[in-house]
Amino acid sequence: MADDLMLRTEDVARHFDVSRPLIQRMIAREGRRTLRAVDGVSFDIPKGTTLSLVGESGCGKSTVARLVVGLYAPTRGRVVFDGRDLAEARSDAAQRRRMQMIFQDPYASLNPRWRVRDIIAEPIRAFGLTRSNAETVERVGQLLTQVGLAPADGQKFPHEFSGGQRQRISIARALSSNPEFLVCDEPTSALDVSVQAQILNLMKDLQARLGLTYLFISHNLAVVRQVSDRVGVMYLGRIVELAPAETLFTTPRHPYTRALMEAIPDLDMTGRQRIPVGGEVPSPITPPSGCPFHPRCALANDRCKAELPPMLPARGTPAAKVACHAVEEGRDGGPQAAVRVAERGGMLAAS
Amino acid sequence: MSNTLPLLEVRNLRVEFPTRRGILTALDDVSFDIHPGEVLGVVGESGAGKSMTGAAIIGLLEPPGRIAGGSISLGGRRIDNLPAKEMRTVRGREIGAIFQDPLTTLNPLYTVGRQLVETMTTHLPLNPAEARRKAVEWLELVGIPAAAQRIDSYPHEFSGGMRQRVVIALALCAEPKLIVADEPTTALDVSIQAQVIALLKRLAREKGTAMMLVTHDMGVIAETADRVAVMYAGRIAEIGAVRQVVKHPAHPYTIGLMGSIPPISHRMPRLLQIEGAMPRLSSIPRGCAYNPRCPRVFDRCRQDRPDLLDAGDTRAACWLYDGADKDAAHAAAESGYTEVRRG
Incomplete structure (x- = not known):
């Protein structure tokens, strides 16, 4: 069973200290204040499946996404990535390349001064996945084709693309290190509905073709229904309901x-x-x-x-x-x- | 409703932005009416011109944008060419505006009570004491708990949903005949969004206020609007009763748009997708602006620009409907996509 799990979180919590500065606290005679963004979340994601977390703003779903890829360290509990503790797995480049993240805003997540080919090639170079420059160029071309763009688009800068095309570039970058696990934090929320359909279809195709595992974060229940195998509903830092997608939608x-x-x-x-x-x-x-x-x-x-x-x-x-x-x-x-x-x-x- | 005189008449509205590289046409030949008490939804994707239409009506086009043609009349009086000072009395007194972000609408330095009182004493024959009493009434009406105490709070002391309620009170307190609401619920969470939509709908009905509701969310339109105009690349692609447009769209773009909305009722193996993206203003294609993406495109679409044509229950700017047989045209428009949303 454990061999089939891509990711497991065990009672993971992340608290933030939002206290005012010490002097002000002393004047106002108040203690420290803690924001419990995530407060004890446990779930499993079997390989090749999609778990979605859904909830309103401030429920902690994006914090979970960041905990799961190691951008935040948990205050309590632990994240297990393919049988190994996440902190340990992240210190190993061979493990780190297996997980990638796609962010919400494709206008903020791509460096405007870099050409698209360099944006996509960065993980390939960082992990040393190719032997020669020519091989890198070829791989970037493949990735662009895979997400529905043309290899020649690599010459351009991000501002030359529309929001949907930029999100395709983000996906190509995420795929460039041949990951097995993708964390998608509201990947279509900034997009128009017709473009959202394109990206959701693309993500489904890629999952089928590459056997990817997704953690999908969204506030949109209809989108969640389209992509998920299992769904967790979050409220105020906790999961309040975790169920197979069809069960959740037919008997909430x-x-x-x-x-x-x-x-x-x-x-x-x-x-x-x-x-x-x-x-x-x-x-x-x-x-x-x-x-x-x-x-x-x-x-x-x-x-x-x-x-x-x-x-x-x-x-x-x-x-x-x-x-x-x-x-x-x-x-x-x-x-x-x-x-x-x-x-x-x-x-x-x-x- | 159509036997009454329209409250708002927009005729052949054209909005241009002069730039160094030539003139960009943001709105082109847009015409529609809103009747008293009616809610017209204006829907479209980013850049379609829906917010621009709202801004032109309330006289708040960002310079260098300008109305380059056509007319806007409110209650029979032209308001598109009024001097700024006169327009300011129309705005607020006759047209109320609600924007997406309540924080930028409210003045952070004034209490909400002061903002409400100021709006009412400017536009209505009320003295400050009466205005304050009415302000409390308005806050109660929009569902602010303990309104009498909260009236002296500053905007930052309210949550997002409560702030948007204050903005609604502010837009309605001078009892305008028309409300232009631009994405009023987009910044809000779904559960709060439902509360705000219900509130807007109820108030518009009770006060007989007409509303132009601009949004990208077809669900909000379906729940709130009486009629809907679908915009694409600065023009109206389809306009009609909301039920007809949602359930039996005629224009290939509307069909594609409706089909690409993920359904909540079941899981689809694939969503319908429209290839490509909406053209930029600088490169709107000749003929029908949708022609490069349209699965039913034919020669005429690439040459001539269609005006709104009778498409049975709605009106659609599509050459497929330039014949007598509207049902056959409907079937043809739908046949362009492999997956069409179930009626």
Whole structure:
């Protein structure tokens, strides 16, 4: 089993110190303040599959992406990359080249002063993957073709390309070290919808052809449904529901997952009445006691206010793990209620 | 609705940007009406000219951009050629504006109460005490909890969603007849977005305010608008009742656009994709601007520019509809793509 896992996180947390300077703290007589961006996240990604993390701004999904590629060190817990501890794996160039990241903004992630061929060749040169310059040039040409650009485009600078083409360049750069694992942090959020479709199709093709494993970060549930094998829903630094994609979309169990699905605008114009969830995401500096979702949750009771719910297989849909007292106690109406929410949210194909 | 006189009439609007390399035409021959109480959605991809249309209407085109042709009339009175001073009274009193980023709309140095009071005393016959009372009412109406206390807070003391509610109150407080809302929910998270859309819809209906809703999000349009105009490369590609445009788009671009939206209801093996990207303003092709990407292109599309033609339930700028048989044209337009969104 462990051999088939590309990545595993065990109770990973990342806290940031956001205290004011010492003198000001002393004057105001206040202590240190900690922002718990990620607070105990565990998941597995089997090789060749896609896990998506979805949630609203500030839920910690991008911090997880950075933890997983080693851009941040975890405050607690550990990340295991293909059976080895990440910190150890990252000190080894042969392991490091196996993971790459694609960022959200293709206008910020490419050096405007470099030609595209140099941007793409940088990882090849850094890892010494080719023997001669001619071989590098050939490889860059292949990569450009692979992402739907022409080898001659390597001569140009990033500003000569549109947003979608730039994202293709980012993907070509990420692929240049022959990685097996790609972390994609909102790769299509900055793109127009018709271009988004091109990039999502490209990512699917590449996964099928190269056997890539993806960690996909997004706030867009419809996009997530298209690309994922498994989905984790994050709220305030924790995963509240982790389930196979089809299970999640057809029987959403956690009240927050349901609220997200209720909130999606209805493109099919069924005229359904949406019930928007009230309130806003609380500050991760002063998270609510107990279950972080309880102030906005219709099912909250005294236990939810006091006690943090653990991730448990959900009653009725054991493929899904849910952190919710109401689901555990059967106060959520069970899978039947979940199906009704999915129906109202337009999640079930009208067949 | 069409038997009433239109509130806003935009006719053959043309917006140009003179540059050193020649004149760029950002909007070309754009015409549409908005009736009292109606919500017109304007949708398109970046650079299609949707925000530009909004900016031209509220008289806030970024120089050197200028209206080079056509007319904009509000309630029968032309407003595209008003002096800046007069336009300022129209803006605020008759047209309210909501922008994407609430932080840049609100003055960070003034309390939200002061901004609301100032707007109302400028445009309405109210004294400051009455205006303040109304300001609290407005904040309550847009769903700010404890409005009487929050009125003396500064914009930075509100969260993003609450700030956008304040902006909505500010746009509506002078009771304008028309609201131009440019991506009002784009900066917000989905759960907050749903709250704000519901609020805008309810207020527009209660106050009988007409709205031009500019957004790239077809889902928001489908939920909110009565009619929708789809823009492409500075022109309207298709316009019609929102249900028809969403469910039975006629223009090949609209069909492609609708098809490329990932569906939430099921997983597709592949999404429909439109090849290429929208042309830059400096290189808009001859004939129909969509012709290099259109799977149903024929000779005429490369020569002549189509105007909006009757396409059955909607109007589409596409030569396929230049005949009597609209159903056959529809089928032809759809046949260009391998995967078409299920009706």
